[in-house]
Amino acid sequence: MPFTFLPDTSVIYNRKIIDFIQDSTLAEYQPIELDHVTEVPKITIILSRVMLAEVENQANQTKPQENVGLEVLQELYALMKQKKIHIETFGKRPTLEQIKLNPGGELDALIRKDAFDAKAILVTADEVQSSIALVQGIDVLFTMNLPENQKEQSAESDEAGIEEFFDDHTMSVHLRGHCLPMAKRGKPGEWKLEPITSEPMEPFSIAEIANRIIRTAKNDEQSFIERNEAGVTVIQLRKYRIVICRPPFSNSYEITAVKPLVQLSLEDYHLPQKIYDRLEIAEGILVAGNPGAGKSTFIAALSRYYLEKNKLVKTLESVRDLDVPPEVSQYAPLNGSLEQTSDIILLIRPDFTIFDEVRVESDFKIFADMRLAGIGLVGVVHASRPVDAVQRFIRRVELGVIPNIIDTIIFIDAGQVAEVLCLEMTVKKPSGFTDKDLSRPVIEVRNFLTNELYYEIYAFGSDVIVAPVGSKKRSNKRRIKESYPPLSGSKNGKSKYYGADDMIPCEIYRRKKAYVISVDPSLSNQYVNFYANGNLIFSATLNKQGEIYIRNNSPVFSKIVSTLKKRRDLFASLE
Structure with a gap:
């Protein structure tokens, strides 16, 4: 009954x-x-x-x-x-x-x-x-x-609502009302956005899938709702990271689902032994790259590597979507604050913490605080160049402590480790400075494998300068070559020394906001006349390096440009 x-x-x-x-x-x-x-x-x-x-x-x-x-x-x-x-x-x-x-x-x-x-x-x-x-x-x-198996079957059947749009080569699926369902397929660096079907999806169909996803996340022990606000819901549904957008936040129902494509080990990247040795001692690592370059896959491989070395590894994530082993605890913001989560991590004292991702102002301060507390950190940042990862810390933390919180930058491109840089602090005269009195603390950014100096970071007045040097520097002489064809008498487009034998030779090259005319340094602070084709162009006093700067807004600037375009000789005279 x-x-x-x-x-x-x-x-x-x-x-x-x-x-x-x-x-x-x-x-x-x-x-x-x-x-x-x-x-x-x-x-x-x-x-x-x-x-x-x-x-x-x-x-x-x-x-x-x-x-x-x-x-x-x-x-x-x-x-x-x-x-x-x-x-x-x-x-x-x-x-x-x-x-x-x-x-x-x-x-x-x-x-x-x-x-x-x-x-x-x-x-x-x-x-x-x-x-x-x-x-x-x-x-x-x-x-x-x-029974436990009954719950699992229910979760699996609900999950199929989004799983059916994926195949082995699909990284993400994008569903939007009145539009074709799209999938991003390929591999890191070679993604293509392709339609899944030839029929547009109705908003109510997407809303139905969204409801099934929410139900599954609430019932599945391996899934959770990361963010739940009016208009948007962020869900980690087992291996899928799902963002559901609705009006009024979005003008139509929309679902974006992302899943990891491959699971690699660090050996799959074929890294030199020198990098492995660096990973053993490095404690402030930044993993940088463009979106979709393969940073998360590398981070997951790095976490498995540290586990094999008997290290205690935790993650700090706004959305817990890293594909890490079950031995790695994944922590979310505590009461909506990553700062409170970092306080707990300081009590746990792991050997390494993976911070995915360092993005807003408070994240950089948390990263610096945890590093200075002695916790090994691997931070994930979006950057189009390796040095951009460092520049994101400038002004957010004091310049002098940057080498103490970041010692290694690993740049990922097209799923591979494209470059590894290291940072060191030294006191020296920055490259290009001639006065020894201008020595100052300089952060050197070098290629870790070749030790070649790429960038120098230092304070200059109230500004912080990130200056490319070595092979990363684009010379001013090259800019002259690109702007104008080589003048007669020059070799391979290099800057030419203008003037006759009885005249003072001078060299002219272009900078961003000025032309620089360089004469003999022994003539520093001398008043000289500059001629072109026998006509006086202007007169000026050289600085202590024997140079004169002609800024872009100077009345003489147009005369210098005209002289170069007409391929006329330029020389200096004390008379």
Whole structure:
């Protein structure tokens, strides 16, 4: 003989009440004490007005679960129309005072009271609700008592809503209302956006998939909702990172799902032994690269490498989407703050923490604070060049501590380790400076494998200069060659020394905001005349390096440009 059942809010939102009706769980259920339940000719679902008020409130507040609750109520009504169940409502709507007391469990208490008064079996997925109801003498059908394999099958069937759009070569899927479903396929550095089908998707179809994803994330122990706000929901559904956008945040329903394509080990990158040795001692590593370059895959390989070295590894992620081994704990923002999470990590003291990703102002301060506290850090940043990863720290942390928090930069391009740089602090005269009195602290950025100097970072007045040197420097002489064809007498486009034998030779080259005319340094602070084709162009006093700067806004600037274009000789004279 069937009985009456009263579902609470938890089994409405996880759809278990529908599953129980369809798989005959309710029909076959045997209560513990028959005296406290009501036998009826047909399965009767009693809807508490407290539960209905909660569903209505969620819907009015445009919560992401709103469609789930309303959809389940509509399905219950459809089952009643099919004469599979009977539905009744029971109890009173909660008062304003009771709603205010809800954080303490007041509404749950009202639902238990309705179940007791109606002599119904309480159906719940809330462990606290179940335990208290049993103490109060209420018969309970608790969903956690279900066999584990039944839960897994339900999760897998729901997950197929997004999984069916993926294949072995698909990194991400992009679904949008009234548009073709698109997939990004290929490999790092060679991605192509391709249509999945030839038919556009309707917004209601995408909304249905979104609801199934949310339901699965709430019920699956390996999935979780990372961010849940009006208009957007971020979900980690097992291996899929999913972003669901809705109006008013988006002008249409939209789903973006991303999954890792491959799982590599560090050996798959064929790195020189010198880099392995560096990874053994490096404690402030930045992994940089463009979006989709393969940073997350490399980070996952690096985490496995450190685990093999018996290191304790944790991750600090805004969205926990790294494909790391189960031995690696993945931490999310605590109370919405990564700073609070970093406080916990300081107590745990792991050997290495992977920070994915360092992006906003507070992230850089957290990175610096944890490094100075002695924790090994691997930070992930978006950057189009290796040096850009360092530049993102400039002004956010003091220049002098940058080498103490960053010692190695690994740049990923097209899924491979394209370049490895190292940072060191020294005191010297920056390249290009002639006065020894201008020595200062300089951060040298070198190629780790060749030790070639690429960049120098130093303070110049109130500015911080990132100056390319060595093979990374684009010479000013080359700029002259690109702007104008080589003048007669020059070799290979190099700057020419202008003038006759009885005149003072001078060299002219271009800088960003000026032309520089260089004469003999022994003539520093001398007043000289400059001639072209026998005509006086201008007169000026040389600086202590024997040079004169002609800025772009100078009246003489146009004369210099005209002289170069007409391929005329330029020389200097003291007369």
